[in-house]
Amino acid sequence: MAGFTHLFIPGPTNIPEQVRQAMNLPMEDMRAATFPDLTLPLFEDIKRIFKNETGRVFIYPSSGTGAWEAAMTNVLSPGDRVLMSRFGQFSHLWVDMAERLGFEVDVIDCEWGTGVPLELYAERLKADKTHRIKAIFCTQNETATGVTSDVAGCRAALDDANHPALLFVDGVSSIGSIDFRQEEWGVDCAVSGSQKGFMLPAGLGFLSVSRKALVASRTATHRRCFFSFEDMIRANDAGYFPYTPATQLLRGLRASLDLIAEEGLETIFSRHHRLAEGVRKAADAWGLKLCARAPKWHSDTVSAILVPDGIDSGDVVKRAYQAYQTSLGGGLNKVFGKVFRIGHLGWLNEVMVLASLSAAEMALLDCGVRLAPGSGVGAAIQHFRASAAVPVAEA
Numbered sequence: 001m002a003g004f005t006h007l008f009i010p011g012p013t014n015i016p017e018q019v020r021q022a023m024n025l026p027m028e029d030m031r032a033a034t035f036p037d038l039t040l041p042l043f044e045d046i047k048r049i050f051k052n053e054t055g056r057v058f059i060y061p062s063s064g065t066g067a068w069e070a071a072m073t074n075v076l077s078p079g080d081r082v083l084m085s086r087f088g089q090f091s092h093l094w095v096d097m098a099e100r101l102g103f104e105v106d107v108i109d110c111e112w113g114t115g116v117p118l119e120l121y122a123e124r125l126k127a128d129k130t131h132r133i134k135a136i137f138c139t140q141n142e143t144a145t146g147v148t149s150d151v152a153g154c155r156a157a158l159d160d161a162n163h164p165a166l167l168f169v170d171g172v173s174s175i176g177s178i179d180f181r182q183e184e185w186g187v188d189c190a191v192s193g194s195q196k197g198f199m200l201p202a203g204l205g206f207l208s209v210s211r212k213a214l215v216a217s218r219t220a221t222h223r224r225c226f227f228s229f230e231d232m233i234r235a236n237d238a239g240y241f242p243y244t245p246a247t248q249l250l251r252g253l254r255a256s257l258d259l260i261a262e263e264g265l266e267t268i269f270s271r272h273h274r275l276a277e278g279v280r281k282a283a284d285a286w287g288l289k290l291c292a293r294a295p296k297w298h299s300d301t302v303s304a305i306l307v308p309d310g311i312d313s314g315d316v317v318k319r320a321y322q323a324y325q326t327s328l329g330g331g332l333n334k335v336f337g338k339v340f341r342i343g344h345l346g347w348l349n350e351v352m353v354l355a356s357l358s359a360a361e362m363a364l365l366d367c368g369v370r371l372a373p374g375s376g377v378g379a380a381i382q383h384f385r386a387s388a389a390v391p392v393a394e395a
């Protein structure tokens with residue numbers, strides 16, 4: 001087929017040309033004397049994305065799921081009680097992992113379309129006078145439902161209860177794209193992955209840890225091997241890895257961190273907000289609701305849009321791909337068939353978002369959704385023009 005195939009799933013995201021070129025290299029010797037020239041600055045610079053000043057970041061050759069496992073197995077002990085909440089496929093999978101790894105999981109099930117229940121967290125923490133809860137978990141951005149939760153609110157719940165539990169955050173589809181402040185919010189383990197805001201292929205799992213988490217890992221007794229902090233620290237401090245690192249991805253990471261620094265994190269966050277608003281205005285103009293139940297849950301990296309009763313969202317996604325060479329995200333688990341998702345994170349701009357909206361709009365029409373052609377795209381155009389960084393010159 002002619003022309004680009006468009007990628008608007010919420011990760012993997014589009015990769016900037018500079019990053020692709022930076023990875024187009026011959027294999028290199030990961031034990032060479034010059035290899036630390038690449039890795040040592042990487043270990044330092046990636047901390048800025050997490051706003052982690054006093055801890056460290058581990059870069060695993062894994063996906064985000066590996067970094068989840070690294071966090072739990074290094075910092076906790078079998079049977080530890082943990083407080084988690086489930087409101088989408090990814091928070092569900094994290095709960096599932098915690099259960100399978102042998103922790104005692106106190107899980108709060110929430111309506112899909114909402115996020116971390118801060119009041120309930122606060123209640124449980126206050127009631128836990130003997131401090132049996134060792135960690136609380138927050139999925140900052142539930143990619144399945146397009147819901148962002150309040151990480152600072154989790155910290156406040158811990159502080160108000162004067163509770164020493166660790167704070168674990170899943171930032172796979174948020175860190176590097178929306179506001180995240182590890183040091184200020186007292187986050188102990190922040191998990192991310194290469195294929196979303198970092199604008200890289202999948203294949204690197206990032207785990208940013210606080211000093212408190214590092215100290216906890218020295219006495220925690222869960223078995224760990226591949227993900228061992230100790231092995232990583234010993235090798236990383238010299239600029240190496242305890243096993244074969246994904247050298248090309250590390251070269252790509254160098255390029256992506258440079259691009260992020262060039263644009264600036266705050267500018268990136270406001271770009272994501274502006275683009276997300278365009279998508280939300282489009283959904284509104286189509287007469288469709290977001291899965292996110294209220295504006296406070298709206299995600300600036302992914303929108304999950306509910307289709308009308310009688311329409312299968314899977315058909316919309318299929319139609320967009322087959323007829324218009326455009327990948328949108330489908331509905332997962334409880335929202336299977338009910339939502340389609342537009343990923344609007346990473347390396348993208350207004351016109352790319354408009355492309356995603358035109359494909360979605362055509363596919364919705366083709367699947368029998370009654371809407372005025374051009375309505376969603378038109379609403380987004382109006383928003384982008386009205387909020388353009390380069391103002392329209394006065395006539």
Ligand code: PLP
Pocket residue numbers: 011063064065066090139141142143144170171172173193202
């Ligand atoms: N957490 C969230 C919020 C995600 O969106 C994803 C993947 O999309 C994961 C965890 C799992 O990450 P990975 O697929 O990189 O293992």
